[in-house]
Each structure stands twice: as structure tokens, then as C-alpha cells.
Amino acid sequence: MESPISNYLRTVLDECRGSDGGSIPQGNAELARADTELFGIALATVGGSVYTAGDAEYEFSVQSIAKTLAYALALDDRGRDAMAEIVDTEPSGDSFNEISLEPETGRPRNALINAGALAVHSMIEGTSSEDRAERVRLLHSRLAGRELTIDAAVHEAELAADDRNTGIAHLLKAVGVLGADPAEVVDGYARQCAISVNCRDLATIAAVMANGGISPETGERLLDTRHNRHVLSVMATCGMYDGTGSWISTVGIPAKSGVAGAIIGVLPGQVGIAVVSPNLNEHGNSVRGVAVFERLSRDLELHMMHVSPTGDSAVRTTADGDDEATVELQGDLRFAGAESILVALSRTTARALVLDFEHVRAIDDAARSLLQHAVDRLREENRDVTVRDPQSLMSA
Amino acid sequence: MESPISNYLRTVLDECRGSDGGSIPQGNAELARADTELFGIALATVGGSVYTAGDAEYEFSVQSIAKTLAYALALDDRGRDAMAEIVDTEPSGDSFNEISLEPETGRPRNALINAGALAVHSMIEGTSSEDRAERVRLLHSRLAGRELTIDAAVHEAELAADDRNTGIAHLLKAVGVLGADPAEVVDGYARQCAISVNCRDLATIAAVMANGGISPETGERLLDTRHNRHVLSVMATCGMYDGTGSWISTVGIPAKSGVAGAIIGVLPGQVGIAVVSPNLNEHGNSVRGVAVFERLSRDLELHMMHVSPTGDSAVRTTADGDDEATVELQGDLRFAGAESILVALSRTTARALVLDFEHVRAIDDAARSLLQHAVDRLREENRDVTVRDPQSLMSA
Amino acid sequence: MESPISNYLRTVLDECRGSDGGSIPQGNAELARADTELFGIALATVGGSVYTAGDAEYEFSVQSIAKTLAYALALDDRGRDAMAEIVDTEPSGDSFNEISLEPETGRPRNALINAGALAVHSMIEGTSSEDRAERVRLLHSRLAGRELTIDAAVHEAELAADDRNTGIAHLLKAVGVLGADPAEVVDGYARQCAISVNCRDLATIAAVMANGGISPETGERLLDTRHNRHVLSVMATCGMYDGTGSWISTVGIPAKSGVAGAIIGVLPGQVGIAVVSPNLNEHGNSVRGVAVFERLSRDLELHMMHVSPTGDSAVRTTADGDDEATVELQGDLRFAGAESILVALSRTTARALVLDFEHVRAIDDAARSLLQHAVDRLREENRDVTVRDPQSLMSA
């Protein structure tokens, strides 16, 4: 059986091909040569499936989309406090080409506008611009699950048209936000923008972010859970420049676009999505890319605020006898799941209780702590509690 | 067993009592009389549990928190397009007391600043200010699950200090955003602000919003699913004024605060939370309220971007024989769940398939459509597919 | 001989009649009825001449032009320090319909935008709105040299469309800038705007301001010299809203426009000018009025920065003998004049000096003090100095 999802994605591309208008920006000579008909999509789930349609294997430069992983990398290198001194986390309320430094501190408004991304890039550990860009490339490669390269022609074309970034970098230096040499930072940033990716890569990267930083493929943790959460939060409030509020209420998927025509979207707990089509609207976002995201959000009800109740399914079965009750747990246990288990436990009057963690996939600290408290209380009440925990999840 | 959650909430209140500073605003004579020691919390889950601690039953005026349900009501009355002509959905980047009208259209930036909330109130259907405020009161009562009242003393004190709102209402009239009489709108808005609630009420209301607009208690739909999603999106990007970006990355719970010292938070699919403590910080948010939310988010890992993978648990069991396979589904099926079912189906080679919906609680259109497509395909491949659907979920 | 100036003004009107475009604002029902062909001009010199052309006797409402004399009146009533707490003196950088309150103090940016003018009106002494407006009317009458009236129909039409001013007045009240009742202030301001004037009146008023506050007709002081100077300074930097910088460099005449289509210009030491033509451009200024001012400034070299050297002409004649020298002074002596007299005195070596003030018209404190110092010095050097001062100018 071919998946109806692949089929559906093809239909969406066909129908969104009619979203005309926009144009290819002329600043970068390499980007300016893009084929306006290029149109691809990939959707990767946190379960590890990847679906594609159209030119999903076609490679282009990642551009501003790299701001997200570069931010995650700098957060890992320096910690959140040090990064907060360099860049704020507020929407700028400005268009994509505004500078938006805070009047008092000189901090860029957020890490996803150019000013912020330059400051962020300068904070990545490394001894040179090549070094820093190389580390960004490596992180992209790890999340994409294949070796990515930096497109030298795009990097050079970028440097040939870098007056704006050079200007911003010098201003950041002047206000004390940039420690490094401006030309170094602009060069490193231009390299980072020139990482070559396709839609499949970007969707795979997005799925790791949707999966809390863990590869759905290998189960390996690739991004710090709190830094991943932070980057997604900033994407949710600042990712689409001065139209982010409207994007979040309409599409509801934290996202980031790049000037080469790609948009990446991350719906936590569900999917990563990437679309590419080079013609951009006046906000600098791909015209067809926006159309596709609106369509997917509507058709598939993919929206940050449309989340399934997560508690109920935590209790797999409850076998309640007079003397002994068994509660089988399952899935990823977080606060709501733990709370529903507590409710189930409080309803049983059996003196002996078995709590079975065999089918639980993961448990976070909050859930573990609540469940441990409950077990302690029940034992204080002289109930006989047995914890079946073959994966030792409760002792982590 | 007393729930460890209640116990935990008491501990949080005790420890956050040390968050000093802030002050009671002096604008409204009734609010100015508030007891600075008042401190309560309630947490209501989408599973229907409610936990409280401190002064959770103490009543105060809902104030700006009513902007959220009033917005939902106006969206129901007029539809999203008509509302979009009156109020935008972008963060203002301004502090709580800015006016923030769009330069060209005069539209307030969003429905959660005063200018927007006045425009929204004027769009609620009704023949008078009493009428409109009464409908807002009724909606609050339905979601809170008990009859709420309007505090006449607060309403009067509000009118005695309404120069700012009167000013804004006249400006909105002047730019054509307000159809109604400014004094009428200000009066109706003042009544809406004076609805008397306690923390339990607010958390219960928030839990309905977290549950997609459906009462966890009765299973009744109380808010339109798309309008609820829209209001939550605006809370996520604009709810905490010029500090929303920082709030979302740190706390990660869409929220709204009121000048009486309450903060309401809605974590979709999980919980509704309400805290009250009258001293406000310079942003107009409760000092202790903010401390409590930061604590809860950290301790309980309650964060919009910290969502469990939702797909896996959709498949309850797969009994795969050579000739016949049975796939038992469960929970709330949405895109990710349906996708994981498709994956499970694609892995089985049995000619005869049973798809068992008995343990499914709900299914959305996207999931239903995908599963129907899959069943159709399998049948086209001459597989023998039986759908066990005692609740007729697939035929809705 | 008919003056070539009258003739010239007729030519200017004829040639500027071709400046088309613009429209009559529809806010005020009375103004909306204006005849678009109405076109008049008056030019009054500080020497007391008045030249007119076109519909110079046609009456219309003074509107925002009254902001200037109302400001002078409030400055007289309260003093400059008290006024500085209520309204700033900086350009707003905003268009004519912006509110422009200072973020920290709530002060309107200047007295010539509506917010500032409302605050200023509230500071005029008086027990009622009628009272305050009556005092503004009286001041206009005194400067115009005839009894002006308030047009009741315009006042009423103004009140029927006052949402914007009412809004601003309430906001000013809310931030503590307005002490009085907002409705009172809006009514008084509407009355002040409805004072009926013609071009001759406005040019005559402007000539008093150009003459340092003294009536060229009667020689009577009608405005405090420092307050007049202050009002003119604010006209120079803020009088034409967001186009003031361009106006001052191009036209170079401190000015103020009114929504009825008039523009008043004051060139200190030279002339007052008033033009009326109802069609307004997008900045709210009379299209033909602007064209006329540009023309007059260019043709007549009327520009604030095009000032004659003022020193030289202070010395009428110097009769320098070996033993006795006579220095005849003339004109209005200010610093530069006094300085040129000092230079003349320092060049003479005659032991006996006669300083003749007979032809001096006026002398300011700075000049008097310098000359007195010089006389004292010369006497210390044992020179024999005689001061002929039949008007006792030096002993004032």
C-alpha cells in the first residue's frame, strides 16, 4: 500500500502550484539563478516516518533557517544566561530587514532576525569563522542523518552582497554586543547560510526538534531538551518576523523561513515539515511555502493549540480486584499522564497494588517525582505497592 | 490518599510567598482595598481533576482575563473575518498601557490590549452594554460550571477611573473601528471586568480551553474549537504584553493576567491554572503569580514545547497472525495517531485485517480521512478489512 | 500710485490657482461646505502696512491657527515653567493626526499638535469652557484690531465630530496632564477653533508677532516679548507637523495651518502673512496656501535665515573732529547695533564725545547695558562724554 500521506502531499503541491506572485530576491547572485518552478515538500514524523513529494531531494542553501540550530549550538556552548546578555527573546514587531536593537542594551530583539543571528554566530565556540561554520554544518548533518556540505559558490556570492550584514556586525561591535571581529563573523555567518540541504534533510531536522531533541531514527539525544524548547519558543513568537502572530493563529506551527525559498515547521510531539519554492512575498517568505503550510494546517489539523488530551492514555489497563489491583501504564509519562495515574490509583481500594511500567516508553522528572510521591503515600497508608519497572525508569 | 499534587501546590505557595515587591495599583478604588496577603492557586486538568491551595475560593474581579472569553464570544457572534477587520493578531511590542493602533487601519494590534478588548467588546451582539456584559458573564458561568455575578461596586469604581478607556474608545470611534457609542462600550467593558471569580473558577475555565473547548466535566462543547484555538494562539503571542516572548520561552504556558492580581494559564491538552496575589510588577502582572508560574513550569515541565509524542500510543495492540491481523486503536486520534496506525497497517502482510475502534475516545477529521483512505487502498489491494466501530466514529 | 506689492500679490494668486489637488476634509459638516474656489491673501508689515488680494475679507474659522495665541495666553497665565510641565517643545516627527505623548511623562510633544493644544487650552485661566474660549477670542480681537466673533454653527459641528479630541482629552486626564474635565476642555477648544477671521485679521495678528508682540498700528505691547519669542520658536520647529524641517529650509517662515484652509506665517522683524484656500494636502495643509508661501519666500527672499546685517545701520553719522566727535545713532538698537557703536567709539580719538540717541526708535536691555559700560569706560579714561537722549532711552 502506498501511503495516502504521500499521495496527499502530491495533491497539495499540485493545488498550491497556483499560488502565484512573489519574486526571487536579487541580492545574492547564486540565489538569483534559482528555478522558480522548483517545488518540493517533506514531512517527517516523530515516529520516524518520512513522506515526500515534488522536488524533495533538490538541494539549495539553508540560509536563515540555519539560525535555529546555530542558536541551539550557541546555547549549548555558552549557556542560556550568557546568551541572554547577547540577544533578547522578544518579537521585534518589525519587518524582516529591520535592525531592532534594544535602545538601552544594544541587544538584538531576538536570535531569528539578522542582527540576532550574527550575534549568536559570534558566540559559537571556535577559533575562526571556518571553525564556527563547520560546527554549525556538523550539527545540521547529525540531525539530517547525512553529511551535508557548504556550497562555496553561495558563500562567495553571499560575501559579494554583504553590506547589510557587515553594517549590522559593526554596529553590534560598536554597542559591545559583538566580541569578535565583524568581518570574521560576517564570513562565518555567510558560510553557515550556504549549507546545502534538501527538503528531506530539513524535515528530518525539524522532526528531531519536534521530538524534543531526540532522533526518531536512532533514539539518540542530539539537542539539549531545554535549549531545543527555547529555540522552538522563539520560533513560535518571532519566527515569521512581523507576521508571526497571524502565522501562529492561522497556521499554528512554529516555523522559520530562508531566503532561498524554504520554510521549516516544527509541531512538537508530532511532525517536522519542510517546503521549498523560490518566489518570495514582501515579507521574505516563500509564496507557495506559505500556501502549503496553511493547507497542511487546515487539512491535517496540525496546530500547536490543537493537542490531544495527553493524560488518559497513560493508563493502559486497570485490573481492579478486591484485594489486588494492577495498573498498567504506557507511553511517554509527563505531568498530565502521572496525574491521571494518580487519579486511577486513588480510585482503587485494593490493599495490594501493582504498578506496571513495562509499556512505558519514557518518563520525565515531573512525572517520576509525582508517581514516587504517590507510591510513598500509599505505603504510608500501609498499602502493599509493587512497582514493575523492567527498564528501571523510576530509578533514573 | 491525599493527592501529592495538592500537597505540592501548598509547598509552592509557601515558597513563593517570599517573592516580595510590587504594589497594588491605585486606579480603581475597590481594587486598591485588596489584601496584599491574599494568595491562592487552582489547577484543573483536562481529565476533570481540580487541585487547589491557599485562598482558592476567595472571590475577586476577573478584570483583563475576561478579554479572552469575550474575544471567543465575539468570534462566535461575528466570525473570524469580521473580527479581523476590527482587531489584528500581532504582538504590540509595547507595554501594557500603550494604545498600539495600526498606523494605516487604526486596528488595535491585538485583542488582549485594552484598545483591542474595547473593540472586541463592542462586537459582541447585544442591544445594550448590560446585554453584552451579561452574555460575557453567562459564558464565564458556563465554563466555570457555576453561576457567577457582576460585582456592582467594582463596576462603579471602574467607571470612576475610566479616563484611559474612555479616551481609547473615542479614538477607536474616530478611526472607524468602533461602531457603537464609546460611553456604552466603556460601561459594558467595565461590567465585564467586574465579573466575580475565584481561582477554582478560573482554572476550571482554563481547563475547558486546554481541552479544546469541551468541558472535562460534562463532555459538552462550550467553545468553538477553531475560535478557542485562535484565542489561545493570541494568548501565546500577545498575552503577557511586551514580555510575552520571554514568558513563552521561560514559562511556556499561554496566559493572561488581570489587574486584580490573577493570572490564568492554559496548557493545551494538559491543564488550566489560575493564581491570584494582588501586588503587581511594573508590567502589570502579579509578582507572586509570575513566580508561581515559573516554578510550576520548571517543576512539572509544563511547557507548550514539551509535548509527548502523540502517535505511538494510538495503536493499543497489534495481533499479527499469518492470515489475520487485529489492530486495536485507542485514545484521541489526530494526524500523528492516524499516521502511526498507517505505519502499523503497512507492516502487516495478513490478508484479513481487523481495525478495532472500541477504545478510541475521539477522532478528528484529518485522522478519519487518512484512515478511510487507508482502508480503501487496502480493499483495492483485495485485502479483507473489517472495521469494528461500535461508537460509529468513522461515519461521523 | 497703487503699490506694486498689491499688484504682485494678485499675480501670485492668479498663478497659484493652478495648484490643483487636495480635498476638503469631511469631518466637520460646516467646513465641508466650504467653497473650494475661495482664495485670499494678506500681507502685513511690521511698519504697519497691510496688502491684500483675492478673498482677503472672506471669513472662515481660525481652527488650529488659534493654537498659537492660545499658547501665548496660557504662558502669560501660568508662566513658562508651569507650561513646560504640561507640554514639551520638541518636534513630534509624526504626522498631524498622531497623539505623540512622551513615554515617561505623558506630556504632549508640543503645543501645536492637538494633544498639546488641548492641554494648553486647559491651562488658560477661566472658570468654564466659555470663559477660556472667550479669553482666547478677546486676544485674537486685540491683535486683529477688531472685534472677532465665535461662529456657533462651526462650534456645534465641531462638537458633533469630536471623538478624536475627546479621546485625546481623556487620555491626557488619565496620565495626569489634564487637570480639568475632558468634556469641558474639548468644548472650550472647539469654541476657540470656531473664532471667525479673515486673511486680513490673520496677517495683522501675524504682524504683531513679527513685531515682537507690539502692535505696528498702535505701538502697544499685546504679547509678552519672551512668550511671543517662545511661540514663534515652536512654530519654527513644530508648526508644520512632520514636514517642518523641509518647510523651514524651503520656505523659511515660521508658520501654522488650520483645517479650514488657512496658513499663517510670521517672519520676525519683517512681515505677517495669511493665505486661505480650502483644499488640503495629505499633511492637512492648504495645497494653494503652500504654493503661495513657497512663491513668496522665493520671490521676496522672505526667509528666516536671510537676515540683513543689523549692526551697521545703527550708526547714522560719525562727525569726527580732532577735539570733539559726534556719533548719531538710529533705529532699533540690539546687541549687534550696540557692538557697531562700540567699534565706532573705539576708533575715535577725540577727547570730547557726543552720543546722540535722538533718532533711536528702541533699545533693548543688552544694548543699553553695553553702551552704558562703554560710556563708563570712556569716562574712566577721562574722556568727556555727552549723551543726548531726549527720549530717555538710556535711563529706562
Next chain:
Amino acid sequence: MESPISNYLRTVLDECRGSDGGSIPQGNAELARADTELFGIALATVGGSVYTAGDAEYEFSVQSIAKTLAYALALDDRGRDAMAEIVDTEPSGDSFNEISLEPETGRPRNALINAGALAVHSMIEGTSSEDRAERVRLLHSRLAGRELTIDAAVHEAELAADDRNTGIAHLLKAVGVLGADPAEVVDGYARQCAISVNCRDLATIAAVMANGGISPETGERLLDTRHNRHVLSVMATCGMYDGTGSWISTVGIPAKSGVAGAIIGVLPGQVGIAVVSPNLNEHGNSVRGVAVFERLSRDLELHMMHVSPTGDSAVRTTADGDDEATVELQGDLRFAGAESILVALSRTTARALVLDFEHVRAIDDAARSLLQHAVDRLREENRDVTVRDPQSLMSA
């Protein structure tokens, strides 16, 4: 006799020495070494007198004060229209370190903020940065009346701390406002800032500007009259950054400050003033410099809006006989002077009229045209008009 003016200036310095506070900016290593006790003043009249006190001969770098003559030079090189495409003439409403580009065109707000001054410098004709700076140096030398030099140490220290200007220059390049190479422009601008001057030089330069662009010393025209007027207008509305409105109403002298602690002031038709004292306030203006200007304006009534009536003194004498009348004219004849002559002429009924221009110093086009018209009219009325014009002023 020592002039009481020199004496007065000494007193002012002594009394303003008490104006403490402020600090020396640390950006430029050469400036940072300045002696905080340095304090000098010079005052030069349009009559050619120069008065000094304190360290008036001490040399320092001209810094931002050079923005004014560089602007005049670029206006001469390119014309006003070409310059208007590069830089606007509006106050920025921003502090001295804002960038203030127009949202739509990218034009800097005015030529006196750094962004504007860099754009202006790039428009000066020349084949290199040395060339352009050399032409700015030459113009300063001509107006100062002595050969000025560029301080190489200051130029180098400037380049060592030029991140802000480099940033702005690249941004201007990016938006298409700067045609030249950013590094070239920044270097040329740094050279221009490093021109070495003393207070006497600056006051002498200012006196040329006050005298309409003509050297009071030699009578030679050094600046185009209209470009000089334009530069003075921009100084009046934008010269003191976000405090210009207040400066103009309080001090009333178009001015420009430099980071080395100097302030230059130009009062058209009267004087040029320069003060130096290195400690700067938070606006970047010399603390004592501001105090001195406030003092001079108050004591000497030096204020742009305090202008002597200019008409009256144009008529020297009127000898009115029955048959023949003689009108002796004098001074600089402009519109107001010509108008007062017309009035005098219209009052005489003598058939034969002698108009004597012997004592007239200068006459502008407007005055010449009006007087010619009058003579023509009188002759049409068969009056016998004789024009005594030994300097051929009327035939120019």
C-alpha cells in the same frame, strides 16, 4: 578703551565654570586625553569684529561641526535636488546615536546626524577620501581666514574606533544611498572630523554663515547664499539632535556641537559664536558650552526670533519739498526695506523725485524688483524720477 564685550565674555566664562558634570567620551583615544579644564570662547560679528576670552586659541578637532560646511560643499558640488535624494531635512526625534533612516527610501533623516553626514561626505566631489577631506579642509581654511591642518593622530584614533560609522556606511550602501566604498567614506569622514581648529576659527567661520556666506573681513562671497541658508535651516531644526526644539525656544541660535567639546552658533545678520569645553552631557553636547550659550542668549538677547524691525532704517532721510522730494536710502535693502521706501514714496506728492542709493550697502533681487516697479509706476504717472545710483546697484 578695552571693549566691554571682551570683559563680558571673561565674566561669562568665570561664572559658567561652575557648570559641572558631564564627562569626556572614551571612544577616541586622542579626545580622551583632553584637558577637562580647557574653556574658551570667541564671538565674531558680521561687522568683522572678533572678541575672545579664555582658551580661544587652543586647537582641537572640529569633529561633527564639520558636518555643516561639508554639507554646504556637497550642495555646491551636486545641487540641492541631487542632495535631497541622498538625505532628508527633517528632525529625527532621536538621540545623537540613532541611525534614523527613512523607512521607505533609506535616506538618513538629516545631514547633521552621523548617517546623514557620511552620505553627504560621499557626495563631495573628489577621487579619493584624501581628496574629499582635503576639499573640506580648504573650505574651512577659507572661512576661518587661515590655513588649517588635519590632525593625523586624531584621524588615526578615529579610525581605530570607527565601528559605528563603518556599520552605518555599510547599511547606507546596502539601501543604495551610498555610491562609494564604505571604508573610503569612513576614512574621508574621519579626516574631515580631524581638522584642527580653535574657537577664533570657528567663530570666524560662523560669522561668515551669519553674514549670508560673505566674509565680513574681505567682503568676498565664500558660500552660496541659498546653500548657506539651507544649512542654517537644518541647523535650526536638527542641529542639537533630540533637544533641538528646546534649544531653539530657549537659546534661539542655530547651532552644531562636536564631540571634542565645541559648540558653534550662528545668529543670522548678527554674530557667530564658538565655545569649547570638553566634558559632554548625555546628549553629547558640551556641558559648559550649553551653559555659555544659554547665558549669552539671555544676557545679549541673541535669539533668532528677536529680530529688529528691518524696514524703517532703509530710509535715511526724506527731504520733501513742494516740487521736488529727495529720499536717501541706506543699509542692506531687502523686502521690508523696499516696502518702507515704497510707503515713503507713496506719501510724497512732489512731481519731481530723487531716489538716492549712495548710502545703500547691498540690495537683493526682491528689493530691486519692487523699487524698479515703483519707479516705473511713478513715471507712468508722469512723475519726474531721478535715480542716483553711483554703485550701479539697481542695474545689477
